[in-house]
Amino acid sequence: MRIDLHTHSSVSDGTDPPAVLVRRAHEAGLDVVALTDHDTADSWAEAERAAAEVGITLVRGMEISTRLGHASVHLLAYLPDPTYPPLARALADILDGRNDRVPAICAKLRSLGVEITEDDVRRRAGDAAATGRPHVADAMIARGVVASREEAFATWLNPGRPAYVDRYAVPLEEAVALVAGAGGASVVAHPWGRSRVLTPDHLERLAGLGLAGIEVDHQDHPASVREQLRGLAEDLDLVATGSSDHHGLGKVDHDLGCNTTPPEQLERLLQRAGDAASASGRTTPALLVP
Known part of the structure:
Protein backbone atom coordinates (compact mmCIF):
# COMPACT_ATOMS: atom_id res chain seq x y z
CA MET A 1 0.00 0.00 0.00
CA ARG A 2 1.40 3.42 -1.00
CA ILE A 3 0.42 6.32 1.25
CA ASP A 4 1.28 10.02 0.79
CA LEU A 5 0.13 12.20 3.71
CA HIS A 6 1.10 15.76 2.69
CA THR A 7 -0.02 17.44 -0.56
CA HIS A 8 -1.24 20.87 -1.66
CA SER A 9 -3.75 22.00 -4.28
CA SER A 10 -4.40 25.35 -5.93
CA VAL A 11 -6.72 26.20 -3.03
CA SER A 12 -3.49 27.08 -1.20
CA ASP A 13 -0.09 27.23 -2.92
CA GLY A 14 -0.17 24.15 -5.14
CA THR A 15 -0.81 24.44 -8.86
CA ASP A 16 -3.33 21.60 -9.42
CA PRO A 17 -7.04 21.98 -8.58
CA PRO A 18 -8.09 19.52 -5.87
CA ALA A 19 -9.78 17.11 -8.29
CA VAL A 20 -6.76 17.09 -10.59
CA LEU A 21 -4.42 16.48 -7.66
CA VAL A 22 -6.49 13.49 -6.50
CA ARG A 23 -6.60 12.02 -10.01
CA ARG A 24 -2.85 12.44 -10.39
CA ALA A 25 -2.32 10.75 -7.03
CA HIS A 26 -4.30 7.77 -8.32
CA GLU A 27 -2.35 7.77 -11.59
CA ALA A 28 0.91 7.83 -9.59
CA GLY A 29 -0.11 4.53 -7.98
CA LEU A 30 -1.04 5.88 -4.57
CA ASP A 31 -3.64 4.01 -2.55
CA VAL A 32 -4.06 6.76 0.07
CA VAL A 33 -3.53 10.51 -0.27
CA ALA A 34 -3.98 13.29 2.27
CA LEU A 35 -4.91 16.78 1.06
CA THR A 36 -3.36 19.28 3.47
CA ASP A 37 -3.77 22.78 2.07
CA HIS A 38 -2.44 25.65 4.13
CA ASP A 39 -4.83 26.89 6.82
CA THR A 40 -8.05 25.85 5.07
CA ALA A 41 -10.47 22.99 4.44
CA ASP A 42 -11.91 24.66 1.32
CA SER A 43 -10.47 22.00 -1.00
CA TRP A 44 -12.08 19.03 0.73
CA ALA A 45 -15.43 18.88 -1.06
CA GLU A 46 -13.96 18.84 -4.58
CA ALA A 47 -11.30 16.31 -3.52
CA GLU A 48 -13.97 14.04 -2.00
CA ARG A 49 -15.89 13.86 -5.28
CA ALA A 50 -12.75 13.06 -7.27
CA ALA A 51 -11.62 10.41 -4.77
CA ALA A 52 -14.98 8.65 -5.07
CA GLU A 53 -14.73 8.74 -8.88
CA VAL A 54 -11.22 7.27 -9.18
CA GLY A 55 -11.32 4.97 -6.13
CA ILE A 56 -8.58 6.29 -3.86
CA THR A 57 -8.66 6.67 -0.08
CA LEU A 58 -8.68 10.34 0.94
CA ALA A 92 -9.54 33.01 9.91
CA ASP A 93 -6.89 35.08 11.70
CA ILE A 94 -4.11 33.26 9.85
CA LEU A 95 -5.79 33.73 6.47
CA ASP A 96 -6.35 37.43 7.21
CA GLY A 97 -2.65 37.69 7.99
CA ARG A 98 -1.75 36.01 4.72
CA ASN A 99 -3.97 38.35 2.71
CA ASP A 100 -2.80 41.48 4.55
CA ARG A 101 0.82 40.52 3.96
CA VAL A 102 0.65 40.63 0.16
CA PRO A 103 0.14 44.42 -0.23
CA ALA A 104 3.09 45.01 2.09
CA ILE A 105 5.32 42.63 0.11
CA CYS A 106 4.29 44.25 -3.18
CA ALA A 107 5.03 47.70 -1.76
CA LYS A 108 8.48 46.55 -0.65
CA LEU A 109 9.20 45.05 -4.05
CA ARG A 110 8.15 48.25 -5.82
CA SER A 111 10.39 50.29 -3.51
CA LEU A 112 13.22 48.02 -4.67
CA GLY A 113 12.42 48.55 -8.35
CA VAL A 114 10.39 45.38 -8.94
CA GLU A 115 7.04 46.41 -10.44
CA ILE A 116 4.59 43.90 -8.99
CA THR A 117 0.99 44.83 -8.12
CA GLU A 118 -1.63 43.15 -5.98
CA ASP A 119 -3.64 42.47 -9.13
CA ASP A 120 -0.63 40.60 -10.57
CA VAL A 121 -0.61 38.39 -7.48
CA ARG A 122 -4.37 37.83 -7.46
CA ARG A 123 -4.27 36.70 -11.09
CA ARG A 124 -1.68 34.07 -10.15
CA ALA A 125 -3.53 33.00 -6.99
CA GLY A 126 -6.79 32.25 -8.82
CA ASP A 127 -9.27 30.60 -6.46
CA ALA A 128 -6.83 30.14 -3.58
CA ALA A 129 -8.39 30.64 -0.15
CA ALA A 130 -5.65 33.16 0.60
CA THR A 131 -2.81 34.74 -1.30
CA GLY A 132 0.74 34.37 -0.10
CA ARG A 133 4.41 34.47 -0.92
CA PRO A 134 4.26 31.60 -3.45
CA HIS A 135 1.73 33.61 -5.48
CA VAL A 136 3.96 36.69 -5.26
CA ALA A 137 6.75 34.48 -6.55
CA ASP A 138 4.54 33.33 -9.43
CA ALA A 139 3.82 36.98 -10.32
CA MET A 140 7.57 37.66 -10.29
CA ILE A 141 8.12 34.72 -12.63
CA ALA A 142 5.43 36.03 -14.99
CA ARG A 143 7.18 39.42 -15.01
CA GLY A 144 10.52 37.80 -15.80
CA VAL A 145 12.09 38.92 -12.51
CA VAL A 146 13.02 35.38 -11.43
CA ALA A 147 12.99 31.96 -13.07
CA SER A 148 11.40 29.94 -10.26
CA ARG A 149 9.71 30.08 -6.88
CA GLU A 150 12.94 28.84 -5.34
CA GLU A 151 14.85 31.80 -6.77
CA ALA A 152 12.16 34.26 -5.66
CA PHE A 153 12.28 33.01 -2.08
CA ALA A 154 16.05 32.73 -1.88
CA THR A 155 16.64 36.19 -3.37
CA TRP A 156 13.65 38.25 -2.24
CA LEU A 157 11.00 36.63 -0.04
CA ASN A 158 12.61 34.52 2.69
CA PRO A 159 13.32 35.91 6.18
CA GLY A 160 16.32 38.19 5.96
CA ARG A 161 15.73 38.90 2.26
CA PRO A 162 14.80 42.45 1.14
CA ALA A 163 11.07 41.91 0.47
CA TYR A 164 10.25 39.68 3.45
CA VAL A 165 7.23 40.68 5.56
CA ASP A 166 6.23 38.84 8.75
CA ARG A 167 2.63 37.73 9.43
CA TYR A 168 0.44 36.23 12.13
CA ALA A 169 0.71 32.55 13.03
CA VAL A 170 -0.76 30.59 15.95
CA PRO A 171 1.62 29.69 18.80
CA LEU A 172 2.66 26.08 18.23
CA GLU A 173 1.53 24.67 21.57
CA GLU A 174 -1.84 26.39 21.16
CA ALA A 175 -2.22 24.88 17.69
CA VAL A 176 -1.58 21.35 18.98
CA ALA A 177 -4.34 21.91 21.54
CA LEU A 178 -6.69 23.35 18.91
CA VAL A 179 -6.27 20.30 16.67
CA ALA A 180 -6.93 17.96 19.59
CA GLY A 181 -9.97 20.03 20.60
CA ALA A 182 -11.24 19.72 17.02
CA GLY A 183 -10.95 15.93 17.25
CA GLY A 184 -7.95 15.66 14.93
CA ALA A 185 -4.39 14.34 15.06
CA SER A 186 -1.41 16.68 14.65
CA VAL A 187 1.97 15.95 13.07
CA VAL A 188 4.89 18.39 12.90
CA ALA A 189 5.78 18.91 9.24
CA HIS A 190 9.45 18.59 8.10
CA PRO A 191 10.74 19.56 11.57
CA TRP A 192 14.45 19.39 10.73
CA GLY A 193 14.35 20.65 7.17
CA ARG A 194 15.54 24.18 6.55
CA SER A 195 15.93 24.91 10.26
CA ARG A 196 16.07 23.03 13.54
CA VAL A 197 14.13 25.26 15.90
CA LEU A 198 12.35 22.18 17.31
CA THR A 199 14.72 20.41 19.67
CA PRO A 200 14.11 16.93 21.08
CA ASP A 201 13.00 18.62 24.29
CA HIS A 202 10.43 20.70 22.37
CA LEU A 203 9.10 17.57 20.70
CA GLU A 204 8.88 15.74 24.02
CA ARG A 205 6.87 18.63 25.49
CA LEU A 206 4.55 18.68 22.45
CA ALA A 207 4.04 14.93 22.75
CA GLY A 208 2.87 15.52 26.30
CA LEU A 209 0.39 18.11 25.01
CA GLY A 210 -1.14 15.73 22.48
CA LEU A 211 1.11 15.84 19.40
CA ALA A 212 0.49 12.64 17.42
CA GLY A 213 3.51 12.43 15.17
CA ILE A 214 6.56 13.68 13.30
CA GLU A 215 6.96 13.87 9.53
CA VAL A 216 10.16 11.87 9.14
CA ASP A 217 10.50 10.95 5.46
CA HIS A 218 10.53 14.27 3.58
CA GLN A 219 12.64 15.62 0.75
CA ASP A 220 14.16 18.25 3.04
CA HIS A 221 15.51 15.51 5.36
CA PRO A 222 18.71 13.68 4.36
CA ALA A 223 19.11 10.05 5.37
CA SER A 224 20.97 10.85 8.59
CA VAL A 225 18.22 13.22 9.74
CA ARG A 226 15.53 10.70 8.93
CA GLU A 227 17.30 8.10 11.05
CA GLN A 228 17.53 10.51 14.01
CA LEU A 229 13.89 11.56 13.72
CA ARG A 230 12.68 7.98 13.41
CA GLY A 231 14.52 7.09 16.59
CA LEU A 232 13.10 10.14 18.34
CA ALA A 233 9.57 9.26 17.23
CA GLU A 234 10.02 5.76 18.61
CA ASP A 235 11.38 7.07 21.92
CA LEU A 236 8.45 9.50 22.30
CA ASP A 237 5.79 7.03 21.06
CA LEU A 238 4.97 9.32 18.13
CA VAL A 239 3.76 8.31 14.67
CA ALA A 240 6.47 8.57 11.99
CA THR A 241 5.00 9.70 8.68
CA GLY A 242 6.40 10.14 5.17
CA SER A 243 5.13 12.29 2.33
CA SER A 244 5.91 14.23 -0.81
CA ASP A 245 4.80 17.74 0.26
CA HIS A 246 3.63 17.94 -3.36
CA HIS A 247 2.78 21.38 -4.81
CA GLY A 248 2.34 20.48 -8.48
CA LEU A 249 4.62 22.73 -10.51
CA GLY A 250 5.14 24.91 -7.43
CA LYS A 251 7.95 22.74 -6.04
CA VAL A 252 10.54 20.72 -7.91
CA ASP A 253 11.64 17.28 -6.69
CA HIS A 254 8.45 16.73 -4.66
CA ASP A 255 6.66 14.26 -6.93
CA LEU A 256 3.60 12.48 -5.58
CA GLY A 257 4.68 9.38 -3.68
CA CYS A 258 8.39 10.26 -3.58
CA ASN A 259 8.16 9.53 0.15
CA THR A 260 5.44 7.40 1.71
CA THR A 261 4.03 6.40 5.10
CA PRO A 262 4.06 2.73 6.15
CA PRO A 263 0.54 1.30 6.56
CA GLU A 264 1.09 0.53 10.25
CA GLN A 265 1.99 4.18 10.87
CA LEU A 266 -1.18 5.32 9.13
CA GLU A 267 -3.17 2.98 11.35
CA ARG A 268 -1.55 4.51 14.41
CA LEU A 269 -2.32 8.02 13.13
CA LEU A 270 -5.96 7.15 12.51
CA GLN A 271 -6.18 5.65 15.99
CA ARG A 272 -4.83 8.89 17.47
CA ALA A 273 -7.39 10.86 15.46
CA GLY A 274 -10.17 8.53 16.60
CA ASP A 275 -9.13 8.90 20.23
CA ALA A 276 -9.09 12.70 19.88
CA ALA A 277 -12.52 12.68 18.24
CA SER A 278 -13.95 10.58 21.07
CA ALA A 279 -12.39 12.83 23.71
CA SER A 280 -13.59 16.03 22.04
CA GLY A 281 -17.10 14.85 21.27
CA ARG A 282 -16.85 16.58 17.89
CA THR A 283 -18.30 15.20 14.65
CA THR A 284 -15.09 14.82 12.68
CA PRO A 285 -14.47 13.83 9.04
CA ALA A 286 -14.34 10.11 8.39
CA LEU A 287 -11.63 8.46 6.38
CA LEU A 288 -12.99 8.33 2.83
CA VAL A 289 -12.42 4.78 1.57
CA PRO A 290 -13.53 3.72 -1.93
Whole structure:
Protein backbone atom coordinates (compact mmCIF):
# COMPACT_ATOMS: atom_id res chain seq x y z
CA MET A 1 0.00 0.00 0.00
CA ARG A 2 1.40 3.42 -1.00
CA ILE A 3 0.42 6.32 1.25
CA ASP A 4 1.28 10.02 0.79
CA LEU A 5 0.13 12.20 3.71
CA HIS A 6 1.10 15.76 2.69
CA THR A 7 -0.02 17.44 -0.56
CA HIS A 8 -1.24 20.87 -1.66
CA SER A 9 -3.75 22.00 -4.28
CA SER A 10 -4.40 25.35 -5.93
CA VAL A 11 -6.72 26.20 -3.03
CA SER A 12 -3.49 27.08 -1.20
CA ASP A 13 -0.09 27.23 -2.92
CA GLY A 14 -0.17 24.15 -5.14
CA THR A 15 -0.81 24.44 -8.86
CA ASP A 16 -3.33 21.60 -9.42
CA PRO A 17 -7.04 21.98 -8.58
CA PRO A 18 -8.09 19.52 -5.87
CA ALA A 19 -9.78 17.11 -8.29
CA VAL A 20 -6.76 17.09 -10.59
CA LEU A 21 -4.42 16.48 -7.66
CA VAL A 22 -6.49 13.49 -6.50
CA ARG A 23 -6.60 12.02 -10.01
CA ARG A 24 -2.85 12.44 -10.39
CA ALA A 25 -2.32 10.75 -7.03
CA HIS A 26 -4.30 7.77 -8.32
CA GLU A 27 -2.35 7.77 -11.59
CA ALA A 28 0.91 7.83 -9.59
CA GLY A 29 -0.11 4.53 -7.98
CA LEU A 30 -1.04 5.88 -4.57
CA ASP A 31 -3.64 4.01 -2.55
CA VAL A 32 -4.06 6.76 0.07
CA VAL A 33 -3.53 10.51 -0.27
CA ALA A 34 -3.98 13.29 2.27
CA LEU A 35 -4.91 16.78 1.06
CA THR A 36 -3.36 19.28 3.47
CA ASP A 37 -3.77 22.78 2.07
CA HIS A 38 -2.44 25.65 4.13
CA ASP A 39 -4.83 26.89 6.82
CA THR A 40 -8.05 25.85 5.07
CA ALA A 41 -10.47 22.99 4.44
CA ASP A 42 -11.91 24.66 1.32
CA SER A 43 -10.47 22.00 -1.00
CA TRP A 44 -12.08 19.03 0.73
CA ALA A 45 -15.43 18.88 -1.06
CA GLU A 46 -13.96 18.84 -4.58
CA ALA A 47 -11.30 16.31 -3.52
CA GLU A 48 -13.97 14.04 -2.00
CA ARG A 49 -15.89 13.86 -5.28
CA ALA A 50 -12.75 13.06 -7.27
CA ALA A 51 -11.62 10.41 -4.77
CA ALA A 52 -14.98 8.65 -5.07
CA GLU A 53 -14.73 8.74 -8.88
CA VAL A 54 -11.22 7.27 -9.18
CA GLY A 55 -11.32 4.97 -6.13
CA ILE A 56 -8.58 6.29 -3.86
CA THR A 57 -8.66 6.67 -0.08
CA LEU A 58 -8.68 10.34 0.94
CA VAL A 59 -7.48 11.67 4.28
CA ARG A 60 -8.77 15.20 4.84
CA GLY A 61 -6.32 17.51 6.52
CA MET A 62 -4.67 20.91 6.54
CA GLU A 63 -1.28 22.44 7.28
CA ILE A 64 -1.53 25.10 9.96
CA SER A 65 0.88 28.04 10.16
CA THR A 66 2.31 28.17 13.67
CA ARG A 67 5.12 29.92 15.49
CA LEU A 68 7.66 28.85 18.08
CA GLY A 69 9.22 32.05 19.40
CA HIS A 70 10.10 34.01 16.27
CA ALA A 71 10.42 30.90 14.08
CA SER A 72 7.83 29.46 11.70
CA VAL A 73 6.71 25.86 12.25
CA HIS A 74 4.10 24.03 10.16
CA LEU A 75 1.68 21.66 11.83
CA LEU A 76 -0.23 19.05 9.83
CA ALA A 77 -3.73 18.38 11.16
CA TYR A 78 -5.53 15.20 10.09
CA LEU A 79 -9.31 14.73 10.27
CA PRO A 80 -10.12 17.74 12.48
CA ASP A 81 -13.56 19.30 12.58
CA PRO A 82 -12.95 22.61 10.76
CA THR A 83 -16.13 24.08 12.26
CA TYR A 84 -14.77 23.80 15.82
CA PRO A 85 -15.10 27.49 16.80
CA PRO A 86 -11.63 28.04 18.33
CA LEU A 87 -9.95 26.40 15.34
CA ALA A 88 -12.15 28.24 12.84
CA ARG A 89 -11.28 31.58 14.49
CA ALA A 90 -7.57 30.79 14.46
CA LEU A 91 -7.65 29.81 10.78
CA ALA A 92 -9.54 33.01 9.91
CA ASP A 93 -6.89 35.08 11.70
CA ILE A 94 -4.11 33.26 9.85
CA LEU A 95 -5.79 33.73 6.47
CA ASP A 96 -6.35 37.43 7.21
CA GLY A 97 -2.65 37.69 7.99
CA ARG A 98 -1.75 36.01 4.72
CA ASN A 99 -3.97 38.35 2.71
CA ASP A 100 -2.80 41.48 4.55
CA ARG A 101 0.82 40.52 3.96
CA VAL A 102 0.65 40.63 0.16
CA PRO A 103 0.14 44.42 -0.23
CA ALA A 104 3.09 45.01 2.09
CA ILE A 105 5.32 42.63 0.11
CA CYS A 106 4.29 44.25 -3.18
CA ALA A 107 5.03 47.70 -1.76
CA LYS A 108 8.48 46.55 -0.65
CA LEU A 109 9.20 45.05 -4.05
CA ARG A 110 8.15 48.25 -5.82
CA SER A 111 10.39 50.29 -3.51
CA LEU A 112 13.22 48.02 -4.67
CA GLY A 113 12.42 48.55 -8.35
CA VAL A 114 10.39 45.38 -8.94
CA GLU A 115 7.04 46.41 -10.44
CA ILE A 116 4.59 43.90 -8.99
CA THR A 117 0.99 44.83 -8.12
CA GLU A 118 -1.63 43.15 -5.98
CA ASP A 119 -3.64 42.47 -9.13
CA ASP A 120 -0.63 40.60 -10.57
CA VAL A 121 -0.61 38.39 -7.48
CA ARG A 122 -4.37 37.83 -7.46
CA ARG A 123 -4.27 36.70 -11.09
CA ARG A 124 -1.68 34.07 -10.15
CA ALA A 125 -3.53 33.00 -6.99
CA GLY A 126 -6.79 32.25 -8.82
CA ASP A 127 -9.27 30.60 -6.46
CA ALA A 128 -6.83 30.14 -3.58
CA ALA A 129 -8.39 30.64 -0.15
CA ALA A 130 -5.65 33.16 0.60
CA THR A 131 -2.81 34.74 -1.30
CA GLY A 132 0.74 34.37 -0.10
CA ARG A 133 4.41 34.47 -0.92
CA PRO A 134 4.26 31.60 -3.45
CA HIS A 135 1.73 33.61 -5.48
CA VAL A 136 3.96 36.69 -5.26
CA ALA A 137 6.75 34.48 -6.55
CA ASP A 138 4.54 33.33 -9.43
CA ALA A 139 3.82 36.98 -10.32
CA MET A 140 7.57 37.66 -10.29
CA ILE A 141 8.12 34.72 -12.63
CA ALA A 142 5.43 36.03 -14.99
CA ARG A 143 7.18 39.42 -15.01
CA GLY A 144 10.52 37.80 -15.80
CA VAL A 145 12.09 38.92 -12.51
CA VAL A 146 13.02 35.38 -11.43
CA ALA A 147 12.99 31.96 -13.07
CA SER A 148 11.40 29.94 -10.26
CA ARG A 149 9.71 30.08 -6.88
CA GLU A 150 12.94 28.84 -5.34
CA GLU A 151 14.85 31.80 -6.77
CA ALA A 152 12.16 34.26 -5.66
CA PHE A 153 12.28 33.01 -2.08
CA ALA A 154 16.05 32.73 -1.88
CA THR A 155 16.64 36.19 -3.37
CA TRP A 156 13.65 38.25 -2.24
CA LEU A 157 11.00 36.63 -0.04
CA ASN A 158 12.61 34.52 2.69
CA PRO A 159 13.32 35.91 6.18
CA GLY A 160 16.32 38.19 5.96
CA ARG A 161 15.73 38.90 2.26
CA PRO A 162 14.80 42.45 1.14
CA ALA A 163 11.07 41.91 0.47
CA TYR A 164 10.25 39.68 3.45
CA VAL A 165 7.23 40.68 5.56
CA ASP A 166 6.23 38.84 8.75
CA ARG A 167 2.63 37.73 9.43
CA TYR A 168 0.44 36.23 12.13
CA ALA A 169 0.71 32.55 13.03
CA VAL A 170 -0.76 30.59 15.95
CA PRO A 171 1.62 29.69 18.80
CA LEU A 172 2.66 26.08 18.23
CA GLU A 173 1.53 24.67 21.57
CA GLU A 174 -1.84 26.39 21.16
CA ALA A 175 -2.22 24.88 17.69
CA VAL A 176 -1.58 21.35 18.98
CA ALA A 177 -4.34 21.91 21.54
CA LEU A 178 -6.69 23.35 18.91
CA VAL A 179 -6.27 20.30 16.67
CA ALA A 180 -6.93 17.96 19.59
CA GLY A 181 -9.97 20.03 20.60
CA ALA A 182 -11.24 19.72 17.02
CA GLY A 183 -10.95 15.93 17.25
CA GLY A 184 -7.95 15.66 14.93
CA ALA A 185 -4.39 14.34 15.06
CA SER A 186 -1.41 16.68 14.65
CA VAL A 187 1.97 15.95 13.07
CA VAL A 188 4.89 18.39 12.90
CA ALA A 189 5.78 18.91 9.24
CA HIS A 190 9.45 18.59 8.10
CA PRO A 191 10.74 19.56 11.57
CA TRP A 192 14.45 19.39 10.73
CA GLY A 193 14.35 20.65 7.17
CA ARG A 194 15.54 24.18 6.55
CA SER A 195 15.93 24.91 10.26
CA ARG A 196 16.07 23.03 13.54
CA VAL A 197 14.13 25.26 15.90
CA LEU A 198 12.35 22.18 17.31
CA THR A 199 14.72 20.41 19.67
CA PRO A 200 14.11 16.93 21.08
CA ASP A 201 13.00 18.62 24.29
CA HIS A 202 10.43 20.70 22.37
CA LEU A 203 9.10 17.57 20.70
CA GLU A 204 8.88 15.74 24.02
CA ARG A 205 6.87 18.63 25.49
CA LEU A 206 4.55 18.68 22.45
CA ALA A 207 4.04 14.93 22.75
CA GLY A 208 2.87 15.52 26.30
CA LEU A 209 0.39 18.11 25.01
CA GLY A 210 -1.14 15.73 22.48
CA LEU A 211 1.11 15.84 19.40
CA ALA A 212 0.49 12.64 17.42
CA GLY A 213 3.51 12.43 15.17
CA ILE A 214 6.56 13.68 13.30
CA GLU A 215 6.96 13.87 9.53
CA VAL A 216 10.16 11.87 9.14
CA ASP A 217 10.50 10.95 5.46
CA HIS A 218 10.53 14.27 3.58
CA GLN A 219 12.64 15.62 0.75
CA ASP A 220 14.16 18.25 3.04
CA HIS A 221 15.51 15.51 5.36
CA PRO A 222 18.71 13.68 4.36
CA ALA A 223 19.11 10.05 5.37
CA SER A 224 20.97 10.85 8.59
CA VAL A 225 18.22 13.22 9.74
CA ARG A 226 15.53 10.70 8.93
CA GLU A 227 17.30 8.10 11.05
CA GLN A 228 17.53 10.51 14.01
CA LEU A 229 13.89 11.56 13.72
CA ARG A 230 12.68 7.98 13.41
CA GLY A 231 14.52 7.09 16.59
CA LEU A 232 13.10 10.14 18.34
CA ALA A 233 9.57 9.26 17.23
CA GLU A 234 10.02 5.76 18.61
CA ASP A 235 11.38 7.07 21.92
CA LEU A 236 8.45 9.50 22.30
CA ASP A 237 5.79 7.03 21.06
CA LEU A 238 4.97 9.32 18.13
CA VAL A 239 3.76 8.31 14.67
CA ALA A 240 6.47 8.57 11.99
CA THR A 241 5.00 9.70 8.68
CA GLY A 242 6.40 10.14 5.17
CA SER A 243 5.13 12.29 2.33
CA SER A 244 5.91 14.23 -0.81
CA ASP A 245 4.80 17.74 0.26
CA HIS A 246 3.63 17.94 -3.36
CA HIS A 247 2.78 21.38 -4.81
CA GLY A 248 2.34 20.48 -8.48
CA LEU A 249 4.62 22.73 -10.51
CA GLY A 250 5.14 24.91 -7.43
CA LYS A 251 7.95 22.74 -6.04
CA VAL A 252 10.54 20.72 -7.91
CA ASP A 253 11.64 17.28 -6.69
CA HIS A 254 8.45 16.73 -4.66
CA ASP A 255 6.66 14.26 -6.93
CA LEU A 256 3.60 12.48 -5.58
CA GLY A 257 4.68 9.38 -3.68
CA CYS A 258 8.39 10.26 -3.58
CA ASN A 259 8.16 9.53 0.15
CA THR A 260 5.44 7.40 1.71
CA THR A 261 4.03 6.40 5.10
CA PRO A 262 4.06 2.73 6.15
CA PRO A 263 0.54 1.30 6.56
CA GLU A 264 1.09 0.53 10.25
CA GLN A 265 1.99 4.18 10.87
CA LEU A 266 -1.18 5.32 9.13
CA GLU A 267 -3.17 2.98 11.35
CA ARG A 268 -1.55 4.51 14.41
CA LEU A 269 -2.32 8.02 13.13
CA LEU A 270 -5.96 7.15 12.51
CA GLN A 271 -6.18 5.65 15.99
CA ARG A 272 -4.83 8.89 17.47
CA ALA A 273 -7.39 10.86 15.46
CA GLY A 274 -10.17 8.53 16.60
CA ASP A 275 -9.13 8.90 20.23
CA ALA A 276 -9.09 12.70 19.88
CA ALA A 277 -12.52 12.68 18.24
CA SER A 278 -13.95 10.58 21.07
CA ALA A 279 -12.39 12.83 23.71
CA SER A 280 -13.59 16.03 22.04
CA GLY A 281 -17.10 14.85 21.27
CA ARG A 282 -16.85 16.58 17.89
CA THR A 283 -18.30 15.20 14.65
CA THR A 284 -15.09 14.82 12.68
CA PRO A 285 -14.47 13.83 9.04
CA ALA A 286 -14.34 10.11 8.39
CA LEU A 287 -11.63 8.46 6.38
CA LEU A 288 -12.99 8.33 2.83
CA VAL A 289 -12.42 4.78 1.57
CA PRO A 290 -13.53 3.72 -1.93
